[in-house]
Amino acid sequence: MRSVSLIEFSWLYDEHKRLLWDEFLKLFYLHLEDKEDINPFYFNLLLLAIRKWDKQNPKRVICESYINLLKYEKRLQPKRVCFICETAIRDKVSLMRGFKVTHPECIKSHPIATKKVINFLDTNNSIFLEDNEIDTILVAVMKGF
Ligand SMILES: [Zn+2]
Structure with a gap:
């Protein structure tokens, strides 16, 4: 029992992973x-x-968990229309709090390819996103559930 818990929680001694868990x-x-x-x-x-x-990567775990939460709460917004200006999304998007899709220029955020973001939102899987794109998406998550 003791050894199992040591294996399962070995990341508690990894400050980066522990801080992310706390967040x-x-x-x-x-x-x-x-x-x-x-x-x-x-x-x-x-x-x-x-x-x-x-x-x-715990950042990916956070982002993927958050999509599950939004879907469970039926809060995922339409993916083809900008939440801010309500016009059609083009080839690049940004995500706001609650993973609302916007034009990058509408919230002055780092752009991510729309195709990748829609795949991420549809599949709950971040495999096609680069680590820097996950960092950008994580900023939206950290604004609050
Ligand atoms: Zn817009």
Whole structure:
């Protein structure tokens, strides 16, 4: 038992991974603090994330978990129309808080290829995104669930 927990939580000694975990937990806390009945979905989402934390880039785990949360809460917005100016999305997009899709110039954020972002939102999988693109998307997540 002891050895299992040491293996599972070896990343606790990795400051970068531990700090990201603290940030991730804080997002959950702030999102759920006013709710009286918390659905097991959120607990299971955290369990899934903690299992992946050591094996995958935790930034990707956060972004992918967040899509699952948005889909569970039915909050994912239309992907082909800019949330700010309400005109059609072109070849590059940015993501706002809540993964609302916008033109990069509408929120002055780093552009990412629309095709990649839509694939990410549809599949909950960040495999086609570069690490710097994940960093850009993570900024949107860290603004709050
Ligand atoms: Zn726009």
